Amino acid sequence: MIDQRGLLKPFRPEFFANPYAAYARLREDSPVCRVELPDGTPAWLVLREADVRSALADTRLSVDRSCSRNSGYKGFSLPPALDANLLNLDGDTHIRLRRLVMRAFTYRRIGDMRNDVIKAAERLSDKLDSSSTCDLVTDFATPLPLQVIGDMFDVPEEHRRPFAAWVGTMFALERPQQVRDSIDNIHQFLLRLVAERRREPGQDLLSALIAARDDHDRLTEDELVSLAFLLLSAGVQNVQHLISNGIHTLLQHPEQLAELRSEPSLLTSAVEELMRFAHPNQMSIRRFPTEPVQLGGVTIPAGDTVMLCVASANRDPARYPDPDTFDIRREDKSHLALGHGVHFCLGASLARMETEATIGTLLRRFPNLSYAAPVEELQWRSTFRSRSLKALPLRLK
Template sequence: MRSTTDTYALPQPFDSSFAADPYALYARLRTETPVHRVALPDGAPVWLVTREADVRVWMSDQRLSLDKAYSSNGYKGFSLPPALDANLLNMDGEDHLRLRRLVSKGFTPLRVEDLRTSVQGAAERLADALASRDEPDLVADFAGPLPLMVIGDLFAVPEESRKPFAQWVTTMVAPEDPREIPEAIGRLHRFFVDLVAARREEPGDDLLSALIAARDLDDRLSEDELSSLAFLILTAGVENVQHLIGNGLYTLLVHREQLDQLRADHDLLPEAVEELLRFALPNLMAIRRFATEDIEIGGVRIPRGDTLILCVASAHRDPDRYPGPDRFDLHREDKAHLALGQGVHYCLGAPLARMQIQIALGTLLRRFPHLDLAVPPEQLQWRTSWRSRSLRRLPVAIAP
């Protein structure tokens, strides 16, 4: 077993070459050092786990916790005000089970399915607007607005509040200046506090009203838990979905044979979405985890309290699990990806995310049968960090 007490400077693999091609680094690490101690761009030490078999197992192992209380060394994740931190991505054990049980009562499959009509309607309205533009940008004009419209419907955000609501969300997830983020988060927090108060006075049939009403014997969600959950649903439901749609559309447009098959048979849409979740996932890493005791992964001993980053994007390109992993294939037999989590932390919003992506792709393929890139792929710009990869713009031509 290798030692974990090295004193030399840690490797910093997330450089410009990583930004250009993250998958080349993952391939090298899987072969050379599948469990590797590295420094993040801010210098924080973490253990990077890259093989599919390890990532899948440890995503469910209870010796890794999401609770920051277990962290003694390394990256702890994005800092939020305490009132927004009481969510499922910072909990394990009984607290997590209690919260998840309550949330699931407001996030039923029937409630999600009831949104189908509004999701389709939003996609159609955005497609109408695309048709009037000479060279639309599918990120700004379609992939970005769609999940925002869906979340607005999910929470029944008043019509007069939707424009500032959308501006705050955009500033938070894609700021012109990172210094604007704290103010946007503060405004969103205040917005959700006020919205919770309004729903208590006058409940509706929206998700927030359902969460307020959810009870488990004499237990119910606290004010901070309600605000934190609303914030989590917003950030995960907007940022992740818009980037999945953008990355997915790009992937289809540069894989013409696969795109032609999908155009010829829309029944392949569910298969396409699952393969896109494997191949084009914008979130390169799972949320950070902390070792609750000394553990061993791949012959490497990891001390209690250290931070681990499970690299989902690397796992999805592991040839030991997926034959020809760098090939986008609608007909791939093994579609058991890790994009939506694993075990007790499997994403509660997975059905809604899948629905939105299917409707987005299906609407565009039906409305614009000649959809194509307006610029060569090499001219597109990517927003890449150590943990995510998404397109800044996706200019398209919608007519022959």
Template sequence: MTAQPLTTQLPQPFDSAHFADPYPTYARLRDEGPVHRIALPDGSPIWLVTREADVRAGLTDPRLSVNKAHSGTGYKGFSLPPALDANLLNIDSDDHLRLRRLVSKGFTPRRVEGMRELVQAAADRLATRLTSRIVAEGHADLVREFANPLPLVVIGDLLDVPEPDRRPFSSWVGTMIAPEQPGQVAEAVDHIQRFLIDLVALRRTNPGDDLLSALIAARDEGDRLSEDELVSLAFLILMAGSENAQHLISGGLLTLLRHPDQLAALRADPSLLPGAVEEILRYAHPNQMAIRRFPTEPLEIGGVSIPPGDTVLLCLASAHRDPARYLDPDRFNIHREDKAHLALGQGMHYCLGAPLARMEVQVALSTLLGGFPDLALAIPADQLSWRASFRSHALTALPLVTESSSAEDNSKGAGGEL
């Protein structure tokens, strides 16, 4: 067992180059060792777990608590009020199972499948808007025109969020995760809390056929969700249901465009789409880390001794590129037979919204590939802009053209008409 020294000058591997392409950093760290004591950009000391076997085991290790009550000094993270913090990402064992039972009563597969027509209709409308933008301007930003609004329509309908409030909520979440100025996190959290408290109050007095109304009405042998639990779960569902899906759609399409052989195979055989989505979840999932964890007792990971109360980050993105687990892991391969990944969690914390996420990304990519046979990047891939976050590898914009629009622009630029 090796105890790594705790120094005041910890390495900080997450710089601007890492935000654009994090995988070389993870490859180096994996090669150097399974666990690293590093500092996050805000100065917080953490233990970073890089290898797939250790990450997979850590996700189900009951000694690694997600409850911040087990945190020692050093963890900062988001300062969320109790009304946003009492959700499944912060609760262990019995309390977690209790909440999960209640939530599952509203988040049924039947409800999710019943949303497929809604998702397809929204994707069709947004694809038409994307076409109009490309025709009018010669190019369009997929993030703004399609990838961001589609999940907001879906999750907004699931919770019956008023249409005018959906984009502001998405903006507040984005600011909370990747603030540009000091103080923006607290302001964004305040907006989110007040919005969700009002939304729960509205659904309580005017229930409908939506998930939030179902959660308010949910019972389990006389048990029910408290007010803080309701607001916190609404926060988690809205945040995860919009944020992750938005970046999966844009990142998934970019991955396909950067691998034309795989894109051609998918266009030739659309039945490969479910497997392609699983490979996107492994290869290009935006979430780099699982939710932070805190040892409740001294433990050993990868031969490294970690004290109780320290912060442990299980690096999903590194695990998904581990050559000890996956054959040729840096290759994007929609025919990959080993489709197992950790992108949607493991064990107790497996994502309740996984069926919705899969269905939504499948519909989005199917609509884009079917409606745009000649999509292409409008700028070189190395000029794309990425969110400045070690937690989320996410595009801020994805400018696209079609070959026909690009040819027309070039012809006009040469002084002629087609």
């Protein structure tokens, strides 16, 4: 369907039931096309793997919203102190912040956290153990990353319940006032937490970020708070949906699940294939060309909004043999689910570790895991940016 502006309108109700079929058609017929986003604004949608990979590494495609000249882009509104984070910064500023953060966000720190993640997964599994059924989204996948982030920032125990509630409503886009209130509450909470850590540093990630230095350079107060907010929002939502999407995908492919159960050493490979096949993020963060850019033989004007569809790229048959087949032994693991180039996901190692540790715990604790409702009745959230289940009812025994 094309509107009077000449824009394709792929994001109709039937799209959300199976976006991959729509991606396949567009990838074949219009691999770089002008579309209407659900909020009515125009954007360029890029679908082929080679074009998406190239664009992710092209420094002429900026993440800075000030480059969105006359594109009509609206996006997610944040207070200025939270907006200046790595997802909205380019060039020397981005490099400077990333270098400082990497001094605190080390592989060793992530490795040290693994036992804590497994313990959190075990505690939640203990709570499920007395039940015959559960909703994996509500009972496990949502509280798990909240516990992990709470431990990472050493959030005091008495503040964890309101903290979790604010994070939960922060993603309820259908209730905009609650979203704004939650973001404001989280912002104020993080300001207080940063001030406390400056006075009394601990062993947590926030204390490490405060201590991080590069010669005489260090993170400012706003940079610390916006980075903490970014780690919080990405670290909760993405892992939550990766866990539920991952278990759903494994249950949909019982022969692969049986193979994984019989050979647990395949778990790392399975998680990479889950990220390629079923990562919740459908699009990378939007880009804006700073000058006319050619992608897939199409010239995109400066200032227009560009959406790079990583979910389509990860199912492109020009790159991946039999891409719609879920294969935990797939050799090509260079998917784009975590990005590419200078904006490659800062928390990639954490997301991998959390997903592997939690799915591994679930499969070990519940060997008879199965659906507790007809698969055709499962409902997906209606957002073009992220594909995730509203609920995942499971039998545990």
